[in-house]
Amino acid sequence: MLDAKFDHEIKHSVLGTIHQGTLSIEYYWLDRWYNVFRFIEPDGKLRNFYCNVNLPPSFDGQTLSYVDLDIDILVEPNFSYTVLDLDEFEQNATVYRYPDETKLKARAAVDELARSIETRAFPFNH
Numbered sequence: 001m002l003d004a005k006f007d008h009e010i011k012h013s014v015l016g017t018i019h020q021g022t023l024s025i026e027y028y029w030l031d032r033w034y035n036v037f038r039f040i041e042p043d044g045k046l047r048n049f050y051c052n053v054n055l056p057p058s059f060d061g062q063t064l065s066y067v068d069l070d071i072d073i074l075v076e077p078n079f080s081y082t083v084l085d086l087d088e089f090e091q092n093a094t095v096y097r098y099p100d101e102t103k104l105k106a107r108a109a110v111d112e113l114a115r116s117i118e119t120r121a122f123p124f125n126h
Contacts, residue, residue, distance in 0.1 A: 002026045002064075014074060014084065015039075015050065022047060027123050028057055028064060033109035035066070036123050046126060049075035049117075053089075053109045055102070069098075069106050073113050079124065081117050083110060 003025045010018040021042035028035045033056060039047035051073040057066035070088040075081040093103055117124050 002028070014072075015048070018047075025123075028066075030059060031056055032112075033069075033105050034113055036113075038123060038126070046077045048077060049073075049124065051075065051113050053106050053113075069102075071106060071110060073110065073117070075117055075124070079117055079120070081114070083114075 003023060006018055006020055006022045006024065009020050012018060018039065019042055023040040023042075025038040025040065026035060027038070034051055034053050035057070037050045037052075039050065041047045053069045053071035053073075055067040055069065057064050059065075070085045070092055072084040073081050074084060089106065092098070098106075115121070
């Protein structure tokens with residue numbers, strides 16, 4: 001888990017305006033095909049979650065690295081969610097010739113995240 005505060009306002013094409021002082025709590029697992037960002041507004045209210053589907057990360061003791069596979073899930077404060085960028089994933093899977101295992105595990109990660117969101121499993125259990 002990592003956390004940081006935005007030191008200035010950001011305009012994001014999907015997330016909209018992220019205000020200065022917004023807290024980002026980031027969850028990474030070395031054996032999972034995704035990560036989850038929890039955004040908390042400066043006033044302490046949950047802003048949203050943003051999930052990235054990626055290859056499992058590596059950590060060398062100082063640097064965390066991972067390959068983003070384009071699929072994202074935007075989770076609203078009411079826990080409704082939208083899966084984003086499936087078309088980009090499919091295009092890149094063809095262009096970069098993702099192995100079948102990568103495509104299967106990426107789709108399984110989306111399913112696992114959806115179940116976690118729907119059942120309010122960690123880290124969606126605030």
